Amino acid sequence: MARPKSYDRDDAIAKACMAFWQHGYQALGVRELERLTGLNQFAIRSEFGGKEGLYLEALRYYADAAMTEEFSPMKTGGIAEVMAFFRGLVTDGSLTSSDFGCLIVNTGIENARVQSERLDEAARAYWAALEAHFRMALERDAGQPARFDPGTLAKALVSAVMGIHAQNRAQQSNQAGRYLVDMVCANLAALEQT
Incomplete structure (x- = not known):
């Protein structure tokens, strides 16, 4: 008979997310991960396949x-919604604004050393989804004939998001990337008005 779980899986994942976001993947040892999530080593191995699986x-x-x-x-908006997304990166209380930067950006930076194919795939999928959402919104406001290339601009905006989050993390302030947000939004507003 299997032992009953002494933890709530969803709660443990939420706690693991915060722990990895704050401390990083490599710096967070299994003992500290146990303390921060309420999971034990057995649960981390059996339920998630180890530390990388939990990550x-x-x-x-x-x-x-x-x-x-x-x-x-x-999905249904245009440039105004893209600008709102960018402003959210440096707005207190926004899901995408943090002194820790972005867990996906942090993963990409750290994975340059770790070299995990699975972590790389997860990060690439996230960035591809963000780029697709940017492209959808930009295509609505590009006009006919298009005043700008939504695909190229979407790729550039993903790079800007990465830079904003890296700046926030480096300075441990969710406001650190504000200057880049302001510049991106000013340029998007100019496109919206043409």
Whole structure:
């Protein structure tokens, strides 16, 4: 007979997400992960396949929340919704604004050393989804004939998001990337008005 679980799986994943977001993947040892999540080593191995498996679940949790809450207005919106997304990156209380930067950006930076194919795939999927949402929104306001290339601009905006989050993390302030947000929004507003 299997032992009953002494933890709530969803709660443990949410706690793991916050722990990895604050501390990083490599710096967070299993003992500290146990303390921060309420999971024990056996649960981390048996339920999640180890530390990397738990990290992947945390990445999914993070990505799902961002896509549901922050990306979705761009499915039906235009440039105004893209600008709102950018402003959210440096707005207190926004799901995408944090002194820790972005868990996906942090993963990409850290994975340059870790070299995990699964972590790379998770990060690439997130960025592809964000780029697709940007492109959808930009295509609505590009005009006929198009005044700008939505695909190229969407790729550039993804790079800007990465830079904003890296700046926020480096300075441990969700306001650090504000200058880049202001510049991006000013340029998008100019496109919207033409």
